Amino acid sequence: MSPKFAFLLRVVFMVLDIMMLNTIYFVVKWYLLDVNLLSNQGEYVTFWIVINITWLVCSAIHSLYESSSTQRFESFMRKSAHTYFLFLVITLIYLYFTHQVELSRIFVSTFLLLFPICILINRLMYLFTWLHFRKKENIIKRIMIIGYNDIAKQLARHFEKNNTHMKLIGYCEEYSNVSELSNYPIIGTPSNAVMMSKELEVTEIYSTILPEQDHRIYDLMHKADQACIRFKLVPDFALFVNKPMHVHYMSGMPVLSTRTEPLDDLVNRIKKRLFDIIIASLAIVFVLSWLVPLIALAIWLESRGPVFFIQKRSGLNNKAFNCMKFRSMKMNTLSNLVQAKRNDDRFTRVGKFIRKTNLDEFPQFINVLKGNMSIVGPRPHMLKHTEDYSALISRYMVRQFLKPGITGWAQVNGLRGETRKLEDMQARVDHDLWYMENLTMYLDLKIMAMTVYNVFKGENNAF
Secondary structure, eight states: OOHHHHHHHHHHHHHHHHHHHHHHHHHHHHHHHOOOTTOOOHHHHHHHHHHHHHHHHHHHHTTTTSHHHHSSHHHHHHHHHHHHHHHHHHHHHHHHHHTOTTSOHHHHHHHHHHHHHHHHHHHHHHHHHHHHHHHOTTTOEEEEEEOOSHHHHHHHHHHHHTOSSEEEEEEEOOGGGOOSOOSSOEEEOGGGHHHHHHHTTOOEEEESSOTTTOTHHHHHHHHHHHTTOEEEEOOOTTSOOOSOOEEEEETTEEEEESSOOGGGSHHHHHHHHHHHHHHHHHHIIIIIHHHHHHHHHHHHHHSOSOSEEEEEEEOGGGOEEEEEEEOOBOSOSOTTTSOOOTTOTTBOHHHHHHHHTTGGGTTHHHHHHHTSOEEESOOOOBHHHHHHHHTTSTTGGGGGGSOOEEEOHHHHTTOOSOOOSHHHHHHHHHHHHHHHHHOOHHHHHHHHHHHHHHHHHOOTTOO
């Protein structure tokens, strides 16, 4: 699991523990003593301050909320038990030596009994949360390592030690180079690594063989991009890589990739998804609720047929999904084959208006809520266009690493509508990849603002 998300999870459960401690204190005080929760009784206020400070100190002593303690559920439970035992001892010592005779013994006993029960409930919540995210398909990374050497073994040990979101499938190496029994299977040779990755549903390939050692690696990198499989190099820095790379470190090992991806971090993905859900929900409740009946009536009165145009488009990791739009054309058989053109005779009068004002795209907020799309991202293309352009533009399929968006960086920069020349699509792909490598919430807000501005200003490519 990403370090940022693991840190966030630790903070959440630290806060939950403190909240539970205080909730039990006030509820027990109110229920057993039948007094105002905020009543200023000196002994109880002092006891309340002491138990909060004591729990924080005991947690710090046992490093309860550090990553080493929360990596595994068993370790977290053991540390929690030790922390509570120390908390109990210190609390009892305080009560004994300060002679707090004014405190109700039933109140203190009930509090000290209920608190560990609630800690146990919190830890079970932690376990369920952890297991939930580990089972998520887009969080579990299935790993293949190309090469079987010292770096590959060190990399495998890293995945074993930090196995919360990675699963090592095996190695790809020439069988003649393997002279010992490996901990993970040799599942193929480097030349068929991408083919085996497809069969075994591998999501990331780590190559300990560099292009300077084997020029076939460049071809494998290209094939991996085409197959929507992330490809990373793990070099021995004694060698030199003559290709621009981005480097990050795992347990002191340098890992190189051909591009940076902010959404490779789980916390960023969660933030973007929450942002999408909030915006899409607001749009559906406050806009689509009245817009759909109005546009539906206008479409139906001019051209009998379905109100919505639903078409298979290329989505995340090149998986097809049903993209929704208001129907802007007469019923025809070419909609999945021929791109819309300016002055296309298939447009209805209502269709021209809703396309010009981008109203035809509003049903895609439903796609966003369903998780097929994002508010901002590369525009989804027809399946035929994906198939055609992926063979003509080398990095075209890399844009499929992102969820498609209702609007995008390419669109707000004038690269929308019909693509008459290959250069037009190349420019769109370049903008999509720039967005993927520089994505921030601020950039998403900027693109949304530019989209609204362009709608009112008017665009030459909008038709």
